[in-house]
Amino acid sequence: MVLRPSKSVPTPKQNKAIRSPSNGKSSSSGVPTSPVVIKSRRKDKDPTAASKSPQPKTHKRRPNSAASSKTPKRSSASCSDTLDEPLRRVIKPENQLELTEKELEEDVTRILTGDDPNLPQNVCRFSFKDKCYKPDPPGQGDNMAVHFSLEGCSMHVNSDECKKLMAEQEAAVSILPDVHDGESSDSDGRAVAAAVEGKADSATSSVLSSTDDGTKAKNQFNFSERASQTFNNPLKSRAINTEPPLVTQYQDDVSQWKIYDNYKADFLINQKMMENQGTEDKLASMMLDYKEPSSPSPRSSSGEQDSLDTIHSETMANTLKIMERLVNQNAQDEVFQDFKYYEDEGDQFREHGEGVVMPLWTFVTSRTNKKQVTSLCWNPRYNDLFAVGYGSYDYMRQSSGMVCCFSLKNTSYPEYIISVESGVMCLDFHPRHPSLLAVGCYDGTVLVYDIKNRSNTPIYSSCLRSGKHSDPVWQVCWRHSNGFNFYSISSDGKVANWTMSKNELKMEPFMFLKLTSPVNNNKEDSSILEPALSGLAGGSAFDFNSKLDNLFLVGTEEGNIHACSKAYSGQYMKSYDGHHMGVHAIQWNPFHEDIFISCSADWTVKIWDHNSSQCLLHFDLGDDVGDVCWSPYSSTVFAAVTTDGKVHVFDLAQNKREPMCSQKVDKRALTKAAFNRKEFVLIVGDDIGRVISLKLSPNLRRSHNDGGEEGVLDDEMTQMQRDIMVKLIASI
Secondary structure, eight states: OEEOOOSSSOOTTGGGOOOOOTTOOBOTTSOBSSOOOOOOOOOOSOTTHHHHSOOOOOOOOOTTOOSOOOOOOOOHHHHHHSOOOOOOOOOOOTTOOOOOHHHHHSOEEOOOOOOOTTSOSOOEEEETTTTEEEEOOOOTGGGOOOOOOOOOOOOOTTSHHHHHHHHHHHHHHHHHHHHTTTOOOHHHHHHHHHHHTTOHHHHHHHHTTBOTTSOBOOOSSSOOOGGGOOOOOOOOOOOOOOOOOOOOOOOOOOOHHHHHHHHHHHHHHHHHHHHHHHHHHHHHHOOTTOOOOOOOOOOSOHHHHHHHHHHTSHHHHHHHHHHHHHHHHHHTHHHHHHHHHOOOGGGGGSGGGOOOEEEEEEEOOGGGTTOEEEEEEEOSSOTTEEEEEEEOSOGGGOOOEEEEEEETTBOSSOSEEEEESSOEEEEEEOSSOTTEEEEEETTSOEEEEEGGGOOSSOSEEOBTTTBOOSSOEEEEEEOOSSSSEEEEEETTSEEEEEEEOSSOEEEEEEEEOEEEEESSSOSTTTTOEEEEEEEEOOEEEEEEOSSSTTEEEEEETTSEEEEEESSOTTSOSEEEEOOSSOEEEEEEOSSOTTEEEEEETTSEEEEEETTOSSEEEEEEOSSOEEEEEEOSSOSSEEEEEETTSEEEEEETTTOSSSOSEEEEOOSSOEEEEEEOSSSSEEEEEETTSOEEEEEEOGGGGTTGGGSOGGGOOOHHHHHHHHHHHHHHHHHO
């Protein structure tokens, strides 16, 4: 839009100029010295008088022009006969801008915009996506100001709503003459007039307000019973997705002998279950220093006794447990949905097939504050249950220990809590009897608990009379699924076999770990070790081979790894000088009987072949490695945790040099890690008593998808995973 200034329009400062009379004198500067006096007379009746009166002059503002103009002289006759018109004089202010003729003729462009000058331009809003405040500039709708708004009742003449209303009006007008058979009355006239004006409803109601007999009739066109005019609550729809039950088809014929055989088989099964239950009851009764709880004193009131029995009964306890789980799952419904159904779709856009771990729950109790997580173990039968051992690795901060059993079905509080006098260093569930839990302590004591008893008193405990370690027990392991014996390793240099007899827990040291040293300083012969003159090596970790019953590995605090056999317990079968500091964990590959992995405080994770003294793969994680474990679903996937709070997940089938995921999940140091046997869940523990559960993204379990449904591997899939590891070893 172009605005062009006019020469005849005075400036705001010119409007304040003082007018002077027609015959007044002006000073040298052009400014009048006296106010303006305007005199007017009545016009003469002569019509030509007006035409003779002079017209006022309009002076244009020009550069370098005089500040005032002289007033034209008038004759006395004309002043007497005509009305004197007031004269206007434009006075130039002293501070007026002097413009040339060219500048006055120049066009000045002004652009009008729709922006609101009063609208703030520096508004910041919080971005939930980026987790920070970001500037929010005004948009198109922010500059609009509504000065007046009114909802009208007009309708477009061609709209469907208007046509429908006009049709109703015409129908009402056409019905009116038929109601009273042509009778004309005041009410009929008013109804017809109302219908013509568009008030069909009121006209119809006035016509039908009375009948021939004088009774009041109902409005048949727009009738509503007053009793039915109630408030209708808004309807809500709610849907829940459930998993469909498994459907199987079964058909068979029934005969008398088949019924007899089924009853007989069911009877034998029940008898066998009762025998197994009797065996477990005998184990529970074989406690050292076990005292039967005193029976409650009889009550005088039988009603009070019944009420106490109901409140403290086992049925009430199970009911409360179920209610607690329901409340917890409802409160954390989003996390449970993510745990079961969520898949990270961002994996397909990440470079080099990398993945992430998604935190699910954090398991912690107030009783385990300032205690370190020293051991993690999943239950072999119940895939949602795992045990956590609490203690301390610091010699100067030793206190009592604790064992807590958590469940993924109730993440707010542990299912079982067992207090131990000394710090718990390791624990392990029995593979056949899931209620038996072996525990190793910092003071060298070995305990066996039956968690079904819900008691702090162990059913077996080691002592000086039956045998005991003199240093901390770093690992315990049940070996035979059918037997009741397990193994332990300690810093005192002993690998012991523990047997649960009828009355006590017997210790049988079957191997002493001797100190070894290199034969010479040659690099080629550095792997050849010989026993030292005296002393025992402190054992820190061991693991038994799943295929070869007698073969097991031992890791020492000096950094050496030894291959041993139960048949030749007096010497090592083979030694591996692979670490420069103490070995924290060692584990056989679950799919290949010759491959094992180890981690150490020297920041390294190494993968070994049993038949070679040199490691196959070497990984430097940049910090002290607390634990390492193979995945139970894939032969090439393993996870390691470090003291800087990071979780490192490797998939050797995808990348043999770098981890697929290196993610910081905790500000504290991570000490232990364990994979779930069924779900794609990894749990890690830190040094302040917290256990964090993590879900693996699809890229981290790419090899797992070949392993059957729900992580269950059959013989064919197991052989496939072994072949993958064989190909990987051949490519190194």
